[in-house]
Amino acid sequence: MKKNTTLYLDDLQVGQRFTSETYTIHGSRIKEYAAEFDPQPFHLDDAAAEASVFRGLAASGWHTAAVTMRLLVGSVPLAGGIVDAGGEISWPQPTRPGDTLHVESEILDIRLSHSKPDRGIVTLRGTTFNQNSEAVYLLTAKLVVPTRAKNSLGKLAAHRA
Amino acid sequence: MKKNTTLYLDDLQVGQRFTSETYTIHGSRIKEYAAEFDPQPFHLDDAAAEASVFRGLAASGWHTAAVTMRLLVGSVPLAGGIVDAGGEISWPQPTRPGDTLHVESEILDIRLSHSKPDRGIVTLRGTTFNQNSEAVYLLTAKLVVPTRAKNSLGKLAAHRA
Numbered sequence: 565m566k567k568n569t570t571l572y573l574d575d576l577q578v579g580q581r582f583t584s585e586t587y588t589i590h591g592s593r594i595k596e597y598a599a600e601f602d603p604q605p606f607h608l609d610d611a612a613a614e615a616s617v618f619r620g621l622a623a624s625g626w627h628t629a630a631v632t633m634r635l636l637v638g639s640v641p642l643a644g645g646i647v648d649a650g651g652e653i654s655w656p657q658p659t660r661p662g663d664t665l666h667v668e669s670e671i672l673d674i675r676l677s678h679s680k681p682d683r684g685i686v687t688l689r690g691t692t693f694n695q696n697s698e699a700v701y702l703l704t705a706k707l708v709v710p711t712r713a714k715n716s717l718g719k720l721a722a723h724r725a
Numbered sequence: 726m727k728k729n730t731t732l733y734l735d736d737l738q739v740g741q742r743f744t745s746e747t748y749t750i751h752g753s754r755i756k757e758y759a760a761e762f763d764p765q766p767f768h769l770d771d772a773a774a775e776a777s778v779f780r781g782l783a784a785s786g787w788h789t790a791a792v793t794m795r796l797l798v799g800s801v802p803l804a805g806g807i808v809d810a811g812g813e814i815s816w817p818q819p820t821r822p823g824d825t826l827h828v829e830s831e832i833l834d835i836r837l838s839h840s841k842p843d844r845g846i847v848t849l850r851g852t853t854f855n856q857n858s859e860a861v862y863l864l865t866a867k868l869v870v871p872t873r874a875k876n877s878l879g880k881l882a883a884h885r886a
Contacts, residue, residue, distance in 0.1 A: 601791035603798060604806040617808060617869070625809055626794050630762035630787045637764060645765040647778060648786055650815025650863075702811075708778070 572643045572712040573684040576674055584635035584667040589623055591661030597627040622658035628665070628701045629653065632692045635667040640688065644710045649685070651705035657698060664695040672704070676711075683710050733804045733873040734845040737835055745796035745828040750784055752822030758788040783819035789826070789862045790814065793853045796828040801849065805871045810846070812866035818859060825856040833865070837872075844871050 598607030602624035605612035613621040637646055659665065673687035686709045692701035759768030763785035766773035774782040798807055820826065834848035847870045853862035 601795045603795070606806065617805060624791075624794070626787065626791045630785075630791065633785070633787050634762045634764070644778060645767065648816070650813070652811070652813050654811025655809070 569641055570643045571641055571709075573674065573676070573686070573709045574712045576671055576686060576709065578671055578674060580671045582636075582639045582669045584639035584669075586664050586666045587631050587635055588662065588664045589627070589631060589659055591621060594621065594623045594627060594659075594661055597630075598624050602626055618658050620658075621661055623660070623663075625653075625655045625701070628655065628659045628692060629703070631659075631665055632667050632690060632701055632703060635665065635692070636669060636688075636690060639667065640669055642686075642707065642709050643712075644708075647708040649706045649708055651703060653704075654702045655700065656702065657700055659694065659700045663700070665692050665700065667692045681711070683708055685709075730802055731804045732802055732870075734835065734837070734847070734870045735873045737832055737847060737870065739832055739835060741832045743797075743800045743830045745800035745830075747825050747827045748792050748796055749823065749825045750788070750792060750820055752782060755782065755784045755788060755820075755822055758791075759785050763787055779819050781819075782822055784821070784824075786814075786816045786862070789816065789820045789853060790864070792820075792826055793828050793851060793862055793864060796826065796853070797830060797849075797851060800828065801830060803847075803868065803870050804873075805869070808869040810867045810869055812864060814865075815863045816861065817863065818861055820855065820861045824861070826853050826861065828853045842872070844869055846870075 595608055598604065606616035606618045606622055607613070607624050610621050640646060667690050669688055669690040671686055672689050674684060676684045686707045688705050688707055690703040690705070691699050694700050756769055759765065767777035767779045767783055768785050771782050801807060828851050830849050830851040832847055833850050835845060837845045847868045849866050849868055851864040851866070852860050855861050
């Protein structure tokens with residue numbers, strides 16, 4: 565998949581996959597992020613983190629989620645951008661200082677909107693891996709994706725069935 | 726609820742509610758956050774945002790999620806902190822520059838872990854409101870909460886039923 569291709573709903577298929585670039589999270593940024601948005605000792609202080617359930621400094625889960633969004637924006641070139649209506653998230657294990665993350669994502673479902681036929685809802689599952697191929701974050705998102713044209717419903721009719 | 730009370734699993738009840746402080750999101754921070762984590766035109770540029778599905782500058786949903794976490798950390802005083810194993814999220818409508826947010830949260834469910842009796846899983850539903858009492862973010866989170874002591878299972882046995 566060329567990175568700069570712009571994909572409309574018409575261009576997507578269930579099973580289609582995307583792989584992101586990598587992103588390294590530094591310990592200093594973990595602490596800065598936590599100070600602003602998730603000020604808890606296990607995200608801010610090495611000694612406190614050692615004594616916590618995380619057994620060492622861990623990035624805020626919302627920091628991992630944010631980095632994942634950045635990697636998805638760069639790797640899933642949807643027309644109209646990545647517009648997320650909601651979804652499910654989980655953190656199987658923490659992101660650690662110096663971890664290098666990447667995201668692998670796959671289209672699970674495509675549905676044309678009945679009320680607004682110029683768009684559809686695409687279910688995308690993303691898994692964020694660290695450099696040891698361990699999953700640190702799972703996201704299943706409902707994305708709003710425009711059709712190529714309001715009247716290009718022929719190909720999409722199949723998704724309604 | 727006093728803000729500095731520390732609550733163990735034993736202290737929690739289904740239906741218990743918490744209300745956060747307020748937090749104002751400024752337009753400049755919306756753009757900075759987006760530049761780092763969600764670099765899409767409708768989060769970065771006023772004119773592009775006007776022409777987008779958002780019809781005006783909107784905060785990244787992950788920025789709203791992060792602010793919500795900050796407000797939860799300050800308003801839900803769980804022993805061991807707020808340790809989120811995962812959950813469901815949605816954004817009913819965008820957060821706008823200058824919006825003042827607060828979070829109202831409620832305990833929906835409490836379950837003692839069978840495999841690890843020193844902790845339980847608490848389902849917390851949070852709703853983030855703007856200054857017009859419109860919900861901008863919904864979170865249903867599974868939180869890991871320690872019991873007051875490993876052998877304090879008497880009171881908790883009721884939660885198993």
